[in-house]
Amino acid sequence: MSYQSLLLALMAERVHPDDSSPESGQFSGNFSSGEFPRKPAPPPATYVIKVPKDQIYYVPPPEREHLIQRLSRKKVNRSRFRCCLCSFLATIFIVIVLAGISLATLYLVFRPESSKYSVEGFSVSGINLTSSSPISPKFNVTVKSRNGNGKIGIYYEKGSTVDVYYNDVDLCNGALPTFYQPAMNVTVIKTALTGSRIQLTSAMRKEMRDELSKKTMPFKLKIKAPVKIKVGSVKTWTITVKVNCDVTVDKLTAPSSIVSGKCSHDVDIW
Incomplete structure (x- = not known):
């Protein structure tokens, strides 16, 4: 038997192919020992991320951003107007109460009567x-x-x-x-x-x-x-x-x- 035939026979006895043939560039085992690595599992296609509801923020598209800003300014102006109106009404109420108290005090002190x-x-x-x-x-x-x-x-x-x-x-x-x-x-x-x-x-x-x-x-x-x-x-x-x-x-x-x-x-x- 020639030298080449003997070498092929030895390789055939020591190499055991895996059930699935490896893809090119996926080998990580010892080739000299005749072991072939298994094919790695592919990465998952989707991911599920759980975020608390109070941490979810809506980001408007750029074309509607100016509309959102205008609406926000209107809300701020309305809030300021309501605050000013409430302050004004409270001041008027306090003035009326103080005036009533003053008139009542004057009446009790001077006891006015009509001519x-x-x-x-x-x-x-x-x-x-x-x-x-x-x-x-x-x-x-x-x-x-x-x-x-x-x-x-x-x-x-x-x-x-x-x-x-x-x-x-x-x-x-x-x-x-x-x-x-x-x-x-x-x-x-x-x-x-x-x-x-x-x-x-x-x-x-x-x-x-x-x-x-x-x-x-x-x-x-x-x-x-x-x-x-x-x-x-x-x-x-x-x-x-x-x-x-x-x-x-x-x-x-x-x-x-x-x-x-x-x-x-x-x-x-x-």
Whole structure:
């Protein structure tokens, strides 16, 4: 037997092929010992990674990033607006509460009471009921104001109005003088009222003649005066005093006497 045949026979006896032929470049065993390595397992194709839900963040695509930023800015602006609105409402509420407490304290300390008004004089002239011509009446009115407050003064400001009505007809008008009425004071106010070319209907003339024959000529006096209250050294805002008086006189010539008179008043704080 030749040398080559002997070598092939020895290799055939010592080499045992694996069940699966190795791929090229995958050998890691000892080739000289005739051992062939097994084929390595391929890497898995998929992976499962578990991440907690609170750690998952959404990343918008670049083309929508500006929209997300704009929406985020709107949310921030709305939050700031709500905070400012809540602060403003809270401030207004606190101011109202403090003002209420202050007014209640002033009331308990000073115990304010409204002034009392009465008509002391009511002289009439210039009303001719025998002619159908327009009349130009004149009234001289005397009003007494009593301020019974011990620590409160009253400023009577400009802008007052005084009117005398018969039924719904405004016969004349005028104004009160401006003055200051101190605490615990009685002030007598005189004012002259005039009317010009007032046309009376025949029915109204007849009605007034009937009242005059009974010496019960009724009139209505309306006073509207802006005032300011002085408490200590502090003056309040302008308050409107409204006085309504029902006055009945005995005749339409001077001097005339008051048969009856009753006054009521109201106050507009604001």
